[in-house]
Amino acid sequence: MIRFSLYVIGAGLAGQAAAEAPKVATDIAPVHSLVARVMDGVGSPDLIIPPGASPHSNAMRPSQARALQSADVVFWVGEELTPWMAKPLSALSEDAQLVTLLDTDGTVLYDFRDVTEEGHEEDHHDDHDDHAKHDDHSDHDDHDDHDGHDDHAEDKHESHDDHEEGHSGHDDHGHDHDGIDPHAWLDPENARVWIQVIAESLATADPENAQQYRDNAKAADAELAGLQDEIAADLSGMQARSFITFHDAYQYFEKRFGLETSGSVSLGDASAPGPARLAALQEKVSEDQIVCAFAEPQYDTRLVKTAIEGTGAAIYHLDPIGVALNPGADQYTDLLRALVDGYQACANGS
Numbered sequence: 001m002i003r004f005s006l007y008v009i010g011a012g013l014a015g016q017a018a019a020e021a022p023k024v025a026t027d028i029a030p031v032h033s034l035v036a037r038v039m040d041g042v043g044s045p046d047l048i049i050p051p052g053a054s055p056h057s058n059a060m061r062p063s064q065a066r067a068l069q070s071a072d073v074v075f076w077v078g079e080e081l082t083p084w085m086a087k088p089l090s091a092l093s094e095d096a097q098l099v100t101l102l103d104t105d106g107t108v109l110y111d112f113r114d115v116t117e118e119g120h121e122e123d124h125h126d127d128h129d130d131h132a133k134h135d136d137h138s139d140h141d142d143h144d145d146h147d148g149h150d151d152h153a154e155d156k157h158e159s160h161d162d163h164e165e166g167h168s169g170h171d172d173h174g175h176d177h178d179g180i181d182p183h184a185w186l187d188p189e190n191a192r193v194w195i196q197v198i199a200e201s202l203a204t205a206d207p208e209n210a211q212q213y214r215d216n217a218k219a220a221d222a223e224l225a226g227l228q229d230e231i232a233a234d235l236s237g238m239q240a241r242s243f244i245t246f247h248d249a250y251q252y253f254e255k256r257f258g259l260e261t262s263g264s265v266s267l268g269d270a271s272a273p274g275p276a277r278l279a280a281l282q283e284k285v286s287e288d289q290i291v292c293a294f295a296e297p298q299y300d301t302r303l304v305k306t307a308i309e310g311t312g313a314a315i316y317h318l319d320p321i322g323v324a325l326n327p328g329a330d331q332y333t334d335l336l337r338a339l340v341d342g343y344q345a346c347a348n349g350s
Helices: 029-038 062-069 083-090 147-152 188-205 207-234 251-257 275-287 302-307 331-348
Strands: 004-009 012-017 024-026 073-076 097-100 243-247 264-266 292-295 314-317
Touching: 024 029, 029 073, 029 188, 029 207, 029 331, 062 083, 073 083, 073 188, 097 188, 188 207, 188 251, 207 251, 207 331, 243 275, 243 302, 264 275, 264 302, 275 302, 292 302, 292 331, 314 331
Parallel strands: 024 073, 073 097, 243 264, 243 292, 292 314
Antiparallel strands: 004 012
16 A cells, blocks of 8 residues: 655645555464554555465465565564475565564463373473563553563574474474474464564554554554453353363463363374374363363364263364454454354353
8 A cells, every 4th residue: 555645845845655565474364363453554464374274384376475575574473383484484585574473572482282191281391491481461451562572571492393283293294292382372462462563563664654553553452451351251161161172272372361171182283193192082081071172173073072982071163273264454353252152162061
């Protein structure tokens, strides 16, 4: 979009076209949504990975590759989620700005876990001083000024090739399950931090529209703060419910809102479980008197049904990336509300 401003030339006024808004690209739909919200009224970002595609193994179409290569600013979660993007991103123009959201100061980070095998949740952060966790965000009561995010200082970390929904399998890719869990967008506190980072990055790339970006970020932050309070109230009846998930993608959301899973069919990379893992999960389901099992719309429910066979537990659905949601500025808040709907269905037995 081209905006116009007036400049004084000599004794008169003359119209002069302002610079075009920067070309912006994003990786996944939830990040695209946050960027679209900040860019509202100025421009629209390009989405590289459609919601139904695998973030780990997506093969870019030519139009998506062109959008990435022509971008002035690129926002992505990080190599932990989309390791395949590292190579094309290394070919960006020297003038392009690359923003890795997992590396931004103030981001709450958790290591991969395996509740099913260990019988209890382990975050391992005592052994990883470079992954400082921030569970208490009371300082978000005043979000008007996020310059530098000093109250959320987070040391940078090295990338790990751990990954997201739709992966073809742990063994196929030779990955272990150590390192950072990349599903950080499911904590709305992280979204609030990222919105400020997005606004400041865009303000640097496009000073003319800097105030618009910052105003949009401020409004989005207030909206998320209110939504976060609503979610906490809506999920109060879920905190005593025992449940399992298809894959362990939800710990950021669970920890923010006081939920506790008993396990998952698959680990955080959605790799196919072996017989031993399924047997361990079936034992957990029985021991913990599981009442709900959450499948995901993009995966076959047969493994979930196997895990709860003979227990009377009901199957509901969660979706960590918003496969069925329309991309755009509202997608992120719609995603959170859809998660709440899934958990509430479990809590209400509906």
